[in-house]
Amino acid sequence: MGSYALHRTGAAIATLAAASVIIFFFIHLIPGDPIHVLLGDTATPDQVDALRAKLGLDQPIILQYFRWLANVARGDFGTSIFFQMPVLKVIGDGAETSILLATITMIWITIIGVPVGVIAAMRHGSWLDQGLSGVAMLFASIPTFWVGLYLILIFAAWLGWLPSSGYPSIFEQGGLANLRYLLLPSLALAAPNAALILRLTRASMLDVAREDYIRTARAKGIRPMRVILRHILRNALLAVVSAFGFTFAALISEAVVTETVFALPGIGQLVVQSILRRDYPVIQGIILVTVVLYLAVNLLVDLSYRLLDPRVELQ
Amino acid sequence: MLRVSDLSISIGSPDNYIDIVSSVSFEIGRGEILGLVGESGCGKSMTSLAVMGLLAKGGPWVRTGRAELSGFDVIHAEPYERVEAGHGGIAMIFQEPMSSLNPVMTIGEQIEEAINVHQRVTGSRQNLTARDYLEMVRIADAAMQINAYPHQLSGGMRQRVMIAIALACQPQVLIADEPTTALDVTVQAQILSLLRELCDTLGLSILFITHDLGVVAQLVDRVAVMYAGRVVETAAVDRVFDAAAHPYTAALMSCLPDPAHRVRRLVTIPGQAAKPGQITKGCAFAPRCAYAVDICREDPLPYAMLADNHRALCLFPRGVVR
Structure with missing residues (x-):
């Protein structure tokens, strides 16, 4: 088990290295640069050159890459060109919203998708099963932002039960009651994914039910x-x-849309804004953190697989 | 002990059905092994699943008949319903030991589950009882193996575990649906001798389903031969081999190769086995029977009662009328 985790971590680091190359070079392929965003259209060529030299953007791109990599290895993700703050601080500000949103969404997906899938499988072929499967198909097909807009329309605009947008930090004011701001966004984000998990649970239950050991x-x-x-x-x-x-x-990609619809100050919004601002260090930082998270989640999935299925031998 | 009478299993709707098993009757005495013999598709597995209460919903259904266990009809009860009504006494083992055990539970857990349902044994003692059953089916090192998962065991070992699970149900009757077909010959012999031993020591009655006449000769006391959903002959095992009365049984026996007389071609029964619903009048075997005459193809067909609890579904049983 220990050596397996080690082996997987090694593979994860290799993936990370490959991802870092792609991240870095692809971002610099986007036309335009942060200098013009910062200085505006009226800047003189001298001002542009001076700022470019100051930010190190005049160096060859390979050199920029290795400098960035060396800094990241030391835990320094650089300074945001736009905010003039350390990248980790910028990401940290958005992390609370995004982590809470992801967690609540995962809870919805689990407590809706799995039990309802089980019920549909138990009532296999009945009107209840067909109804649930139909609704699941519907939610799996319609885009997140559409669900989000309708949730806002119904629960915020018509009924007035829940706030429509924004999210004040639970650490600053309002406490845990602020989680109500995340209720609608998390439901919107959960809808298509819970629908997929529901359908998968149902299909998988019906498959297993035909096994000899049942x-x-x-x-x-x-x-x-x-x-x-x-x-x-x-x-x-x-x-x-x-x-x-x-x-x-x-969830990672859909969160970008959801955070925009609900005006949430999360990582998803931040990455969109940063791309528009060509804030390279922030974009690189966010994508790197996301890749790490993704690898960690999948490692966790693989390890839990070992706990659930004794046939999986880890070496 | 177990008496099955007039069992018909059908497919289709109650108004428009085809019998795939028709009017099957047999009985098994205490400590007796009855071999239910026939070709693939003759309805022998379907019969055993129906007796067990394991026919899947939406599939073939029991149209008529009874299966009396100590005088109580269990034919329409699922296993848990039977257990809750106090008639747990039938257990079953299956053809595929490789896929018949839950892959994510230890064999100990799977035996304990049966103990939990069928016996008054509390918590910590269940583990010890489960170990007893593993020893009873001759699994060496039971204390270790009880924590093994099915994939860690060979096919023969898994079939022993299946038998242990069945025994933990404290059955009076064990239904064994081709339990050795998927195993190699040496393991097969071990499993057969284990079943014989359990039969003798526990007074267990076994309904042994097989298409292997070698196994029949080796293990069973009495034989019921099935053809196209009907029991065509029932007799003690030696009579089936020496004095088969039904032409189908006799033809089956003549297909057995004799090692003393090596031949170039093996004997076969001409024609194809009748499909369900294909023959509704008279004898189902008539189209392939060398002795069939016109009245064989007319309703109804009675059983000919011969000596020694021997009967055949034939108008002209061999050895009686020539």
Whole structure:
């Protein structure tokens, strides 16, 4: 188990190195540069050259890359060109919103997707199953921003139960009550993903129900509910757990849209703004952190797989 | 002990059905092994699943008949319903030991689950009881193996675990659906002798389903031969081999190769086995039967009662009328 984790971490570092190359060079391929964003259209060529030299952007790109890499290795992600603050501080400011949003969304996906999928599978072929599967298909197909806009329309504009936008930090004022600001965004973000997990859980349950060992379990005289929970669900979850890794990747990209719709001060908004500002250090920092998170989540998924499925041998 | 009478299993709707098993009757006494023999598709597995209460919903269904266990009809009860009504006494082992055990539970957990349902054994003692069952099915090092997962065991070992699970249900009747078909010959012999031993020591009755006549000769006490969803002959095992009365049984026996007389071509029964619903009048075997005459193709067909609890579904049982 220990050596497996080590092996996987090594692979993760290699992936990270490859990702860093792609991140760095692709961002510099975007036309335009931060100098013009900072100085505006009226800057003289001298001012432009001076700032470019100050930021180190006049150096060959290979050199810039290795300088950045060396700094990152020491934990220094550089300084935001736009904010004139350390990149980690800039990311940290948006992290609270994004981490809370992701966590609440994952909870929704789990507590909606899995149990409803189980119920649909149990009532396989009934009107309830067809209704649930239809609704799931609908939510899997419609875009996040559309769901978001309708949630705002219904719960904020018409009913007035929940705030429509923004998120004040729970550490500064309002405390945990501020989580209500994340209720609608997390539901919007969860909708398509919970729908996918629901469909996967249902399909996986029905597959496992046909296995020979389920017949053995029934032959023992165990009650149907126990057969479902202890034998079918336990095996069906193997497929579902691995889907959580992909779901997390989907969340990262969909969060950008959701944070824009709900005007949340999170990482998703930050990365969009930073791309518009050509704030290279911030973009690079965010993408690197995201890659690390993604690798960590998938490592976690693989390790939990080992706990769920004794047939998976780790070496 | 177990008496199955007039069991018909059908596909289709109650108004428009085809019998895939029709009017099957047999009984198994205490400590007896009954071999249910027939070609693939003759309905022998379907019969055993119906008796066990394991026919899947939406599939074939029991149209008529009873399966009495100590006088109580269990044919329409699923296993858990039977257990809750106090008639847990039937257990079953299956053809595929490789896929019949839950891959994510230890074998100990899977045996304990059966103990939990069928016996009054509390918490910590369940583990010890499970270990007893592993020893009963001759698994060496039971204390270690109890924590093994199915994938760590060979096919033969898994079938022993399946038998241990079945025994933990404290059955009076064990249904064994081709339990050795997927195993190699040496392991097969071990499993068969284990079943014989359990039969003798525990007074267990076994319904042994197979298409292997070698296994029949080796293990069973009485034989019920099935053809196209019907039991065509029931007799003690030596009579089936020496004095088969039904032409199908006799043809089956003549297909067995004799090592003393090596031949160039093996004997086969001409024609194809009848499909369900294909033959509704008279004898299902008539189209392939060398002795069939016109009245064989007319309704109804009675059982010919012969000596020694021997009966055949034939108008002209061999050895009686020539």
